[in-house]
Amino acid sequence: MSTVIIGIDRHSPAERAHIRVGEKLLTINGHQIADVLDYRFYGYDAIADLTLQQTDGSVREVRIRKAEGRDLGLNFDTYLMDEMRSCANHCIFCFVDQMPPNMRQSLYFKDDDARLSFLLGNYITLTNLTEREAQRIIDLHISPINVSVHTTDPQLHCTMLGNKNAARSLEYMRAFGKAGIQMNGQIVVCPGWNDGEQLRRTLSDLMDMGFHSCSLVPVGLTKYRKGLAKLRPVDGKAAGEIIDIAEEYGRKCLEQLGTRLFFCADELFLRAGRPLPGEDYYEGYGQLENGVGMLRSLEQEFLSALSWEELPAEPTPFTIATGRAAEDFLRGLLHKAQERFPGLKGQVIGIDNDFFGHTIDVAGLLTGQDLSKQLRAHELGGRVLLPLHMLRHGETVFLDDYTVERLQEEIHCPVQIVGTDGGDLADAMFEREV
Secondary structure, rough: OOOEEEEEOOOHHHHOOOOOOOOOEEEEEEEHHHHHHHHHHHHHOEEEEEEEEOOOOOOOEEEEEEOOOOOEEEEEEEOOOOOOOOOOOOOOOOHHHHHHOOOOOHHHOOOOOHHHHHHHOEOOOOOOHHHHHHHHHHHHHOOOEEEEEEOOOOOHHHHHHOHHHHHHHHHHHHHHHHHHOOOEEEEEEEOOOOOOOHHHHHHHHHHHOOEEEEEEEEEEOOOOOOOOOOOOOHHHHHHHHHHHHHHHHHHHHHHHHHHOOEEEEEHHHHHOOOOOOHHHHHHOEOOOOOOOOHHHHHHHHHHHHHHHOOOOOOOOOOEEEEEOHHHHHHHHHHHEEEHHOOOOOOOEEOOOOOOOOOOOOOHHOOOHEEEEHOOOOOOOOOOOEEEEEHOOOOEEEHHHHHHHHHHHHOOOOOOOOOOOOOOHHHHHHHOOOO
16 A cells, blocks of 8 residues: 655646645645545545654644545555555356466456445446455445456356355345445356356346346357366357347346446347347446447447548548458458448458357457458458557557567558448548547
8 A cells, every 4th residue: 555645736726736746745634544435435525634653753734725526636655555466266167267377467457356346337246345345445435446247146156166155255246235336337247157047046136236237248168278267159949049148138127227237248139149239228328348239339430420420532442350250240341331432442341269269259369460360361352440449558468468560561552440430430431530
């Protein structure tokens, strides 16, 4: 834990109060500050009385008056003002455990930190929480919390999470629900483990616990599973059964709660060979980060943008590269664009994931080396369009540390990175500057 101040924002309340770098924040309004949650919560009020320890060890008091909710403007050594908590579980489906060797170290770190769930939307199992920390979430009404549920059968919960004490997280879920904490859930469905009747039990329990929403996503299996639990992928039949169970309980929730509550990831509909639901199904796309409604949202944004596009005099031919899962879907969008603008020349190429294995078929897990090898076998036109989520956040590097520059050199074609919005895709097709 470090509450030593390393920086102060310009023109902030802290700067006006003459707080100094190097001082240590001890309390706000009499409450001890242990981490970023305490800092955010107790610093929210319009009047904040700070206790500060100066560099010589002496203590002073400072009163700050500010707009309610405005940040004090203090910066600390780490975002959390504490060490990030790593996961204590050994989940049978953990993707990190299925990573190949010799990749960058950050890809092997598994976080399971309740503070990151509230602040950044990370999904956590709650197994790291102490009773004191769980009570703090209730007392401070820290909400929403995003929870990796998977199953509510206590014994199976412990088995799937690889943690003999994991059942206590189910108790926390019930306590949070009673306290009015908004919980968003995620279930990674593993055929033969937590599907079928186990899935029905879980969905029924989540209704009783007061969950706000829950996504159902298929387990992702790479070819690097030596020594791990035997799992099988979600095939078309299994995907259809998962969708049917979610729909069964979704109808109950609509009748009783006015919300569907349970939402299936796009991958499940694609694998089952079923059409994507209409936009109303997604209820505002609250589970978008779990791949629920990404394609439907993309389509709606794309078609809306398409109505405003004008075809350039000489549009540059292009290739859209994507994972196998969305290949046909994107080909359909391109076809709609070409129906409206016959002079638009483009193609969609699905890339096999040789790096992780062909059971991984989403674009976000494609690597530069697979793109390079497979794109070189095609005529690419004047440019290659790639989605932004193939790259490390804020950088131009793929999962395998290939750079965009290296890929361009190897395929002898410019690479254009496309934003996540459907309008971004339309603009890229039509070479429109944004």
